[in-house]
Amino acid sequence: MNFCKRAWLNVWAKKGRSVLLILVSAAILMFVLAGLLIRSAAIKATNQAKADVGATVTLSANRQAAFKQMRQSSSSSSSKSSRPKLTLTPVKLSDATKIAQLSNVGSYNVTSTTSANAKSYDTVSTSTGMGGSSSGGPGGMKSGSSSSGDTQIDGVTATSLTSDFSDKQSKIVKGRGITTSDKNTNHVVIEKELASQNNLSVGDTMTFKQTTGSKTTVKVKVVGIYKASSSSSSTAGPMSTDPSNTVYTSYTLANSIKGSKYAGTADSVTFNVTNPSKVSSVKTAGNKLISSSKYSLSTDDASYQTVKASMSSVESFANKIVWLVAIAGTIILALIVILMIRERRFEIGVLLSLGEARWKIVAQFFTEMVMVLVVALAIAGVGGKFVGNQLGSQLVSQTATTTQTTSSTTSNQPGGSSQGGGGQPGGQGQNGGPGRTTNSTKQANTKLAITVSAVDLAELGGFGLAITFLSIMIASGGILRLEPRKVLIS
Amino acid sequence: MLKTKDLSYWYQDASQPLFKEVNLEFEAGQSYAILGHSGTGKTTFLSLIAGLDHPKDGEILLGDRSLKQIGLTNYRRHDVAIVFQAYNLFAYMSPLDNLLTAMAITGAEHAGDKAYASQILRDLGIGDDLITRNVQHLSGGQQQRVAIARTMACDAKLVVADEPTGNLDEDNTHAVIAQFQKIAHEQQKCVIIVTHEPDVAAQCDHQYRLENKQFTQLA
Structure with a gap:
């Protein structure tokens, strides 16, 4: 050496x-x-990015098939009095459970949206000069039980699983969010503006009135107060209810407000795919488990693909x-x-x-x-x-x-995947709540x-x-x- | 000890050799001087017996084995030590490190022995204040003595020197030649010195002159 x-x-x-x-x-x-x-x-x-941005597969009613059916019944019926109805079949939770068991599927969030009228409190009104505080998007065709209330009720599995909360557009400022333990309870999370206007705080109760059926009142307990960001609040269309009137509950409560026939159903179920690169295989496997004439599975991995x-x-x-x-x-x-x-x-x-x-x-x-x-x-x-x-x-x-x-440039094209502003027509339709975003709009x-x-x-x-x-x-x-x-x- | 047998060398043209069919014999315990004018081929002859080049014809024998059989690298490592006119020390080392490096490469008996190496340097007049100093800070005479010390530290039986006094003054020349004589007579090594200075050659035991492609022993 x-x-x-x-x-x-x-x-x-x-x-x-x-x-x-x-x-x-x-x-x-x-x-x-x-x-x-x-x-x-x-x-x-x-x-x-695979872990954080993730990708989702959403199970919802097949709107294309429903529109097709509506057009067919419209052309076969000659009577002007019988106006065609868009009938969307609610998603069965039993189908969702089957999809949740597929490999690469992590958590899932059940969404059931409806509306009710305020009884024990006053809703927040927004003066836009274009129609006051009426709810529902512009030009919507009514579906199912159609009357809409002044309070939007977003039934979810857990607020943390919703894009508004996961994207930090909304955040809990007092109490807690809705969790899976709130299933079959009357717990709600309300917006800060609504809470301060009615002097409501965590532990207080408030009462809704159903907009359809027997129009019975439902007493609920406030377990948390959230604050929606200004950007989230401003995404609602001019004819929709003020975003502060959105109340989060468990999907079971939302279903019971909708009516007894909605038990065990949802407007949509969003599955988080643990490995975003497997999103297509999850969709393919999921399609085999559902009736494609009634339901559809849509994927959203735009953020993952961008990253x-x-x-x-x-x-x-x-x-x-x-x-x-x-x-x-x-x-x-x-x-x-x-x-x-x-x-x-x-x-x-x-x-x-x-x-x-x-x-x-x-x-x-x-x-x-x-x-x-x-x-x-x-x-x-x-x-x-x-x-x-x-x-x-x-x-x-x-x-x-x-x-x-x-x-x-891509998402601004007609038919893009954005589901945000404007809201779904007709109060009790699916999604379209104020400030709702999807993965594709994340940066x-x-x-x-x-x-x-x-x-x-x-x-x-x-x-x-x-x-x-x-x-x-x-x-x-x-x-x-x-x-x-x-x-x-x- | 070392014999040349019909040794010939030429550069380009075999019909114009530097020297031809040289047959010489060098013995241990003796010093030899090779004299000659510039360009006669004496340094080339030295490079052949030092194992730095191959002869064009003939062979060199160490004992009864030719250098070809021994292998030039092995021969240089174990059997021969060379002193150059330009000293050729490792410029980035001290005299002591120069000796230790040479001893390590050649696998000398005292390899790694600092005390042994220091004593050789002291014997040659390189004091303790100089042995750890960079060799570039030494005078020409001191550097040449370090180069000689390097040959003494290694166990080679043959020492060849190419114009070792070429850059030295008279006093240093005498001191260096005296050291070579000491190496030959006390250590029983064979010392071959190439020089163009008759005074230097006269101090060696045997003198040869290279002239007209042949070696002639001087009386």
């Missing part, structure tokens, strides 16, 4: 040259590390950085080492005249470079994170701008969490060793051909 000692003596004796080599190596490694960090952060972000596309682009760019810098670094280092070796021909000649093996001379140069590399790695470890952060945030902001522009606001881990440094070390090894191998061609007589006796 005498060559190791020689390497150390050389590195130590020629401090200026060693510092220069350290700086060059650190600069190369810094960019390699930046690439590696961005790449691993992009992979992490994509995996995180995935964005991160794939970043990952691909990072890969290019890694390889380009590695190749350029190898060439630069090789040239430096070639010059260094040319400068040390005399020393090589002396070593050969002493009978030193050629491979040990190559090993000495390699060891010297490894010593330089160790210090350069430490510098690159510190600097690489900074460079990676700068480069990564720049990349993400550029990529996100591009993908969001593309995404918004892929993914940040790259760039951290330098031991694995990253090990990978960088591997790259550094490979670059050094290649550089030395390229340069050592000269050593292997060198004849000591020509060097020493001239």
Whole structure:
């Protein structure tokens, strides 16, 4: 191992040259590390997006089939008095349970929306000059039991599973949200404006009056108060009830307000798919479990696809950085080492005249470079994170701008998947509550969490060793051909 | 100990050799000087017996084995030590490290023995204040003595020197030649010195002159 000692003596004796080599190596490694960090952060972000953004499959009534049936009955009936009705079949919870058991399906949220009239309290009215506080979207065709009340009742499995709450557009400010334990109870969560207008707080009771059937009153207990964000509130159409009049309950209570025939049903059931890439297979498997003439399964993985596309682009760019810098670094280092070796021909000649093996001379140069590399790695470890952060945030902001522009252009097309503003027609139809959003309208606001881990440094070390090894191998061609007589006796 | 048998060497044209069919014999415990004008081929001859190059024709025998059989790298490592006109020390090392490195590479009996190496340097007038200093800070005479010390520290039986006094003043020249004589007579090594200085050659036990492609022993 005498060559190791020689390497150390050389590195130590020629401090200026060693510092220069350290700086060059650190600069190369810094960019390699930046690439590696961005790449691993992009992979992490994509995996995180799978968990965070997720994808959903929604089971609801097949509106297309219902419209088709309505048109058929309209054309077969000649009587003007019998106006055609759009009949949407409520989703059976038994079907939902079957789908929930499919692989890759995580939690699911049952949604049952209806309306009721205020009895023991006053609703919040919004003066828009376009129709007061009447509920229901514009131009809606009534379906099923059709009278609408001034309070929208959103029956859910749990408020935390709804997009309004998971997107932080609404948040609980007092008490708690609706949970699965509220099933078959009369617990409600009301909006802050409604609560303050009626001096209601957690623990108080309030009374609704059914809009249809026997129009009986229902006494409910407030267990929580939520605050809807201004953006959420403003998404309702001009003819809909004020968003503050939306009350969250368990879907069982919403069903009982709708009427006894709605027991065990829902307007829609949204299944969260644990692995968004499997959303299509879940849909295919789910379709086999339901009657497609009555129900449909729709998928929503737009956010996941947006994030995935964005991160794939970043990952691909990072890969290019890694390889380009590695190749350029190898060439630069090789040239430096070639010059260094040319400068040390005399020393090589002396070593050969002493009978030193050629491979040990190559090993000495390699060891010297490894010593330089160790210090350069430490510098690159510190600097690489900074460079990676700068480069990564720049990349993400550029990529996100591009993908969001593309995404918004697509979603503004007619027939897009937005279910937000405007609301569903006719009070007791499905979805369309104020401020409701879906995954597709989420922004892929993914940040790259760039951290330098031991694995990253090990990978960088591997790259550094490979670059050094290649550089030395390229340069050592000269050593292997060198004849000591020509060097020493001239 | 070392024999050349019909040794010939030429660069481009075999009809114009530097020397032709040289048959010489060198013994342990003796010093030899090879004299000649510049360009006659004496340094080339030295490089052949030092194992730095292959002869074009003929062979060199160490004992009864040819250098080809021994292998040039092995021969250089174990059997021969070379002193150059330009000293050829490791510039980034101290005199002590130069000796220790050479001892480690050649696998000398005292490899790694700092005290042994230091004593050799002291014997050659390199004091304790100099042995750990970078060799570039030493004078030419001191560097040449370090180069000689390096040959003494290794166990090679053959010491060859190419114009070892070429860069030295008169006092240093005498001191260096005296050291070579000591190596030959006290350590029983064979010392072959190439020089163009008759005064230096005169101090050696045997003198040869390379002239007209042939070696002639001087009286």
